[in-house]
Every structure is written in structure tokens, then in C-alpha cells.
């Protein structure tokens with residue numbers, strides 16, 4: 001295996017970058033990191049140097065370029081030989097909740113942009129946002145109830161599903177989502193994770209502020 005390079009955006013705001021970063025760390029994969037600040041005059045040109053979509057995250061492995069968060073997580077799991085639940089039914093549900101996160105929750109993403117270091121932000125509640133929060137709560141409860149016996153994560157052991165929902169935990173923490181006890185417990189598990197904490201510590205000292213993501 002050649003050396004891996006993960007290209008990411010600002011730690012404070014780039015939710016798509018956080019997902020593969022936290023997974024690669026959990027899987028114990030070594031990688032070099034390139035950070036491209038979002039929303040500067042050179043952002044697009046810089047991103048196009050690494051991947052064809054002009055977006056981050058991008059994973060480079062020698063000649064190979066993987067340019068989407070979920071595809072990177074899948075590839076990392078193949079390299080590490082773990083990352084999905086072992087049992088086929090659990091794995092199928094894990095893939096479903098990851099795909100749902102990857103393609104859905106438009107209101108949550110739009111109305112509560114990830115702002116990792118911000119606390120006590122409050123926004124006007126909308127039916128779309130409430131529905132997204134309720135659905136996340138339902139997913140976390142269901143995964144924990146059916147598959148969580150072997151550990152503190154959604155499927156017991158840490159999996160791609162936890163990486164995919166890590167930015168949602170940060171959003172709930174920033175904007176104060178009202179959620180069930182099980183969901184709060186899962187949030188605490190995620191927020192106490194030392195790997196996530198190292199991402200948050202670096203986010204805290206980043207010099208950039210993106211006005212469009214400073215909400216509430």
C-alpha cells in the first residue's frame with residue numbers, strides 16, 4: 001500500500017471532511033493530510049488539483065483518487081479489513097443508515113450548518129428540521145437497540161455509520177437539539193471520543209470564519 005493522503009476542508013465547517021478523517025483514525029490507517037480552506041479565491045483551483053469534483057474530501061493512494069466521503073470510507077474499510085459490522089443483516093442496516101445520511105437530511109444540513117466550535121446557538125424551528133432531528137433520533141435508537149450490544153457505538157464496535165453521523169452529533173451539540181435519552185447517551189459517547197476531540201481541538205484554533213455558516 002502506498003502512502004495515503006487525505007485532502008480536507010476547514011475542520012470547523014467541513015462536515016464531509018470529518019467523516020473519512022475520523023474513520024481513518026479509528027481504523028488506525030496512517031495518512032498525510034492536506035487542508036484547503038473553504039470559500040477563498042483559490043479554493044476551487046486548489047481542490048481541482050486533487051480531485052475531479054472540485055470538492056473535498058479526496059483520498060489519494062498512489063495513482064488512485066477517491067473523491068467522495070462515503071466512497072473514501074468504503075475504501076478505507078477495505079484497506080483495514082474492518083469498518084462495517086461483521087454480521088450481514090447489521091451490515092445491510094449500517095449501509096442503509098449511511099446512505100440515508102449521505103443523500104438526505106437536507107433541512108438539517110441547510111438550517112444547522114456544522115460549526116464545530118460554536119455552542120449555545122439557537123435557530124427558529126421549522127417542520128423540516130424537526131422531522132430530520134426526529135428521524136436521526138429514531139435511527140440512533142433503532143441501531144443501538146438492535147445492534148449495539150457489543151459496544152457503545154451504533155453497531156457496537158465503531159463503524160462507518162458512526163463516522164457518517166459524527167457531524168450530526170456536532171450539529172446537535174451546537175444548536176441544542178431536543179432528543180431522547182438514548183440519543184443523548186450516544187451523543188456523549190461521540191463527544192467523549194478522543195479522536196473526535198483532537199479534530200475539535202484543531203477546529204477551535206483555526207483562523208477562518210465563514211459568515212454563511214455562522215448561524216443562530
Ligand SMILES: N[C@@H](CCC(=O)N[C@@H](CS)C(=O)NCC(=O)O)C(=O)O
Nearest residue numbers: 009014015016038055056057068069
Ligand atoms: N457528496 C460529497 C460532498 C462534498 C462537499 O460538498 N464538500 C464541500 C466541503 S464540506 C466542498 O468541497 N465544497 C466546495 C467549496 O466549498 O468550494 C461527499 O460526500 O464527499
